[in-house]
Amino acid sequence: MTTLTSGELGLRSRVAQYYALAKPRVIQLIVFCALIGMVLAVPGWPTAAELLRMAIACLGIWLVAGAAAAFNCLVEKGIDSRMKRTSWRPTAKGELSDRQALMFSAVLVSVGSLILYIWINPLTMWLTFATFVGYAVIYTLVLKPLTPQNIVIGGASGAMPPVLGWAAMRGDVGPEALILFLIIFLWTPPHFWALALYRVEDYRKAGLPMLPVTHGNVFTRLQVFLYTLILFAGCLMPFVYGMSSWIYLVAAVVFSTGFCVYGFALWRNYSDALARRTFRFSLIHLSGVFAALLVDHYLL
Numbered sequence: 001m002t003t004l005t006s007g008e009l010g011l012r013s014r015v016a017q018y019y020a021l022a023k024p025r026v027i028q029l030i031v032f033c034a035l036i037g038m039v040l041a042v043p044g045w046p047t048a049a050e051l052l053r054m055a056i057a058c059l060g061i062w063l064v065a066g067a068a069a070a071f072n073c074l075v076e077k078g079i080d081s082r083m084k085r086t087s088w089r090p091t092a093k094g095e096l097s098d099r100q101a102l103m104f105s106a107v108l109v110s111v112g113s114l115i116l117y118i119w120i121n122p123l124t125m126w127l128t129f130a131t132f133v134g135y136a137v138i139y140t141l142v143l144k145p146l147t148p149q150n151i152v153i154g155g156a157s158g159a160m161p162p163v164l165g166w167a168a169m170r171g172d173v174g175p176e177a178l179i180l181f182l183i184i185f186l187w188t189p190p191h192f193w194a195l196a197l198y199r200v201e202d203y204r205k206a207g208l209p210m211l212p213v214t215h216g217n218v219f220t221r222l223q224v225f226l227y228t229l230i231l232f233a234g235c236l237m238p239f240v241y242g243m244s245s246w247i248y249l250v251a252a253v254v255f256s257t258g259f260c261v262y263g264f265a266l267w268r269n270y271s272d273a274l275a276r277r278t279f280r281f282s283l284i285h286l287s288g289v290f291a292a293l294l295v296d297h298y299l300l
């Protein structure tokens, strides 16, 4: 067994702190959605060159998205330190200084943008950079402290990954990519408000105007349910438009029915535990729907 010196241990925990700043779990799903955009943009099985292009584009998007997350952690260190869920973040705890977080974000966004510009195409680079600005500046700095519709408007940034993926492979923005954008855009409010319902005290303490804080629990539950219904319709679009076949349709109906059932149950009979399960199901829903697009693309 090898024993680590205190220097090596220090380095490991430093790396872990920077890694945490990039919100790796959220970014994983973001990059997965971008990858599906790439997969659908290439008819049939990809060649080795296309696979390499997908890998490079995923890396570039991962880096820029990580930079956006790190910038968010820096700007919100005060808010994060007041919320139970986020008080552990290295920026909130003062383990990483403002300068370190800013440098980290600047390096990631620069390297990621350069990768996209040189090896993918300028359109993907600019769209990804606009997404960075949308989340890091418009959502985090302007919308989040301003209006309970913050996550609806800001959700446009989170919905961009399939568009970025499509642009990386085709060099344009096709209607198929916009349909995938619509799905994530409609998915974001029930995803976030389910969480905000059981974290309402955190948001109240932090002074953020999230919907359950400004409009209360009952109104937010109704919004979650209504959005799951519109999302159901949105998830049918890939089939209706002819991009996907019955395999996708079956999966989309099953996952979206599940989400509507959660939305309905939460609306009628609230508990924090059910809101937590609804939030967790939102992640299963989006991962499942996008995985179904992938399976459908290669099987039929």
Ligand code: HEM
Residues within 6 Å of the ligand: 025, 026, 027, 029, 030, 033, 085, 150, 151, 152, 154, 155, 158, 159, 184, 188, 191, 192, 195, 283, 286
């Ligand atoms: C404005 C849009 C969004 C907001 C406000 C939002 C908000 C949140 C929040 C507050 C959490 C933290 C949950 C926790 O710490 O317990 C979370 C988790 C998560 N979100 Fe979102 N989200 C948004 C968009 C997205 C998008 C577009 C994706 C992916 C495509 C995504 C994927 C995830 C994942 C995978 C987690 C779980 C992370 C974990 O387990 O640590 N979110 N989201």
Ligand SMILES: CC(C)=CCC/C(C)=C/CC/C(C)=C/COP(=O)(O)OP(=O)(O)O
Residues within 6 Å of the ligand: 023, 026, 030, 061, 064, 065, 066, 068, 069, 072, 076, 086, 128, 129, 131, 132, 135, 157, 158, 160, 161
């Ligand atoms: C370039 C590119 C593809 C960027 C993607 C943009 C991005 C990182 C979207 C993710 C959305 C997200 C992490 C929301 C968290 O909301 P929050 O900041 O309100 O959550 P918090 O309370 O956990 O900080």
